[in-house]
């Protein structure tokens with residue numbers, strides 16, 4: 445005999461009646477209230493019982509038959525199917541976030557966004573809308589016109605003499621690093637310590653062992669046995685210094701002697717305040733260095749766009765993988781960035797952001813310099829203050845109580861025993877920065 449179904453349909457619910465019905469039957473089958481083999485009422489009888497059109501019950505049954513919860517037996521009716529072995533996924537609503545004021549994060553990675561960005565973005569987007577997207581999968585290497593534009597810009601701003609054919613578009617530095625990792629021979633990779641945590645995490649997620657390359661003091665690294673060394677020569681992240689010329693030469697010699705690839709993360713080199721940006725390490729040796737650039741600091745981290753310039757054999761392997769996986773930077777994003785480059789927005793923002801960062805860096809130096817060992821800053825959007833561990837903790841906690849999240853230097857260390865604060869001043873307002881500096885100086889006084 446057909447069972448009656450305990451189903452309640454709510455006409456005030458925004459979900460269609462058939463969807464509500466299917467949900468409830470699915471749940472009852474999943475939790476065993478409707479056992480395997482149970483016969484359901486006919487769609488006609490159920491429709492009459494529920495006061496809905498028959499099409500509603502028919503569609504719900506058809507959906508559940510298609511999903512394998514029910515089966516129709518010719519001439520006999522609709523039954524709970526056996527052997528699904530499936531439980532409907534319980535619907536979990538995320539627990540509401542605990543109430544409380546949001547912290548202002550003075551992070552190292554958040555740039556100042558030029559107020560002109562919104563207009564520039566609208567213009568770029570109009571340009572994208574007028575262009576015709578490629579019909580199929582596009583060239584995974586990136587838009588040819590963008591590679592031409594980037595090659596010219598890299599020559600002009602980073603001293604990198606590259607052919608557009610040497611440039612690959614990625615979805616940012618992390619994505620470029622992942623591509624390089626797939627192209628490397630097996631083996632551990634070195635990452636500066638303290639260093640860019642995402643780079644170490646990316647390597648570990650790719651199944652590589654990470655070897656710490658001490659970044660404080662003289663960097664005379666032995667690269668023997670390493671597949672690659674990930675470094676930030678223009679502006680060591682997070683200590684803030686520029687890799688000296690002799691160290692550059694020694695690093696390239698070590699790479700040459702061991703066969704390790706040097707991976708240059710050139711994240712914020714254009715924002716040098718005092719002199720022209722130091723040329724890229726890759727400009728000294730294109731055969732041993734893979735270069736990673738990003739739009740995250742000039743346009744916005746949400747663009748998710750970057751570029752990779754690497755030795756030919758690395759690019760070949762990256763290209764072959766991307767050909768198979770259809771991995772590529774999104775066409776509309778590349779197209780929009782091309783517009784922003786062509787109209788001069790990126791150059792304008794570098795000039796105005798550099799001035800702003802230089803001014804903010806002076807404020808940070810004046811406030812925090814007397815309290816610890818401040819490395820520069822000479823470039824970029826953060827300053828690193830070395831402190832005794834207890835002082836760093838006290839200042840961090842005081843900032844937190846006042847509504848500011850100021851990263852600790854120890855959070856960027858793996859094995860290194862260094863302490864202090866890394867004060868990002870890109871993504872906040874002048875007022876927020878002034879208030880945070882007052883709290884920090886009071887705590888350190």
Ligand SMILES: Cc1ncc(COP(=O)(O)O)c(C=O)c1O
Pocket residue numbers: 552553554615616617618619640676681709711737738739740745749750
């Ligand atoms: C050292 C370093 N490299 C690169 C990036 C940018 O990464 P992506 O291009 O993936 O946004 C950041 C951003 O915070 C960074 O701090």
